[in-house]
Amino acid sequence: MGRTQPVATAEPDRAGSSLSRIPVALAVALHVLVVALCLVIAVNAPTGGFAAVELGVVAVFLAVWFTGVALARARPAGDARRSAAARVWLGALTAAWLVLIVVSQEAIYLAFPLFFVLLQLLPGLRGVLAVAAATVVAVVAFARHRPDAGFAGVLGPVIGAAVAVVIANAYRALLTEIAERQQLIEDLTATRAALVEAERSAGVEAERARLAREIHDTVSQSLSSIIMLLHAADRAPESARAERVGQARQAAQDALAETRQFIAELQPAALHGRGVATALTRLADRTRAQSGLAVTLTLPPDLDDLAAVPTPVEVGLLRVAQNAVANVVQHAWASRLDITLSRLEGQIVLDVVDDGVGFDVDAVFRAEPAQPDDRMSFGLRGVRDRVAALGGDLIVESGPGEGTSVVALFEVDR
DSSP, X not given: OOOOOTHHHHHHHHHHHHXXXXXXXXXXXXXXXXXXXXXXXXXXXXXXXXXXXXXXXXXXXXXXXXXXXXXXXXXXXXXXXHHHHHHHHHHHHHHHHHHHHHHOSGGGGGHHHHHHHHHHXXXXXXXXXXXXXXXXXXXXXXXXXXXXXXXXXXXXHHHHHHHHHHHHHHHHHHHHHHHHHHHHHHHHHHHHHHHHHHHHHHHHHHHHHHHHHHHIIIIIHHHHHHHHHHHHHXXXXXXXXXXHHHHHHHHHHHHHHHHHHHHTTOSOTTTTTTOHHHHHHHHHHHHHHHHOOEEEEEOOSOXXXXXXXXXXXXXXXXXXXXXXXXHIIIXXXXXXXXXXXXXXXXXXXXXXXXXXXXXXXXXXXXXXXXXXXXXXXXXXXXXXHHHHHTTOEEEEEEOTTSOEEEEEEEEOOO
């Protein structure tokens, strides 16, 4: 499973950020328009006492307008108290505008930003009807202040209302797109987090499987050998007991070395500085001495051919041999064991063959281990997984009374 690239989510983030700035820009433009129109009203106010009334109404209108802005920022969208406050604010703003258009002709133009407010706070048909009503009021006010305006007095407010409806619908569609983009970004982020978690879980499972194979092929097999040697020492005559105990001691020392190397995440102690040929030689000698089997080891005539074998493949070959030999000693009741390492054209092949009682290969690989101590089944499965992880093939041939052949084959460059 590939890693998620950060670039894949950078573009949606930038796009969503750009879209989210558009409504803010439109709101700022609407505020600027309201302030500019109020300044026009104030500048064109007549002199005298009536001017103070007009300026006072303008100040009230601006105060109500920006009070609504503050309320919108103070309460989150969807809050019931915000909806109630919005309705009260809309009534107060409309009332201030109605008063203002009575005292000022220029106040009629405030209908344009009011249209947007009505469409925003009264969605659907209610908003359109409210805009239509405000348009009628603006036309009547225009006719009152300018009786000679004629058709222009009607056309101006109507066009303004139509433009406001179109822009408001476009704005609403834009908000919907922003919400969809934001949801998409959140889904992508959640998917990326899920992929990271899945990768982490897969890595943990793979590491657990690897550690299980390593422990089985090193510590578990070594402890089994030590136990067998100690049992043999108990049953042996006094003259041979010291030899068996010494073999158990040597096996314990080898297991300790393997475990230390395993904990340090280095190459196996059996390979350290010596290579797979030497490690197999030591394995054959130790098995011959501890089990009494007739062990034959055959290596390539020219050991320099093994120099190009990668260390992971050497480790895999050694683990296959260790597991196969342990199964022969513990389960096969064999009298002979042949280990052959061959270097062919582009391949390295390990054969471990015994003349023991054999077993049903399909049953071992098909069935789950019945008991926690079913080491043969677990070991073969672990060896198969190890070889597959290195890109090799494992072939196990056996049958009741027919002995067993374990072949591990890896492709390597010459």
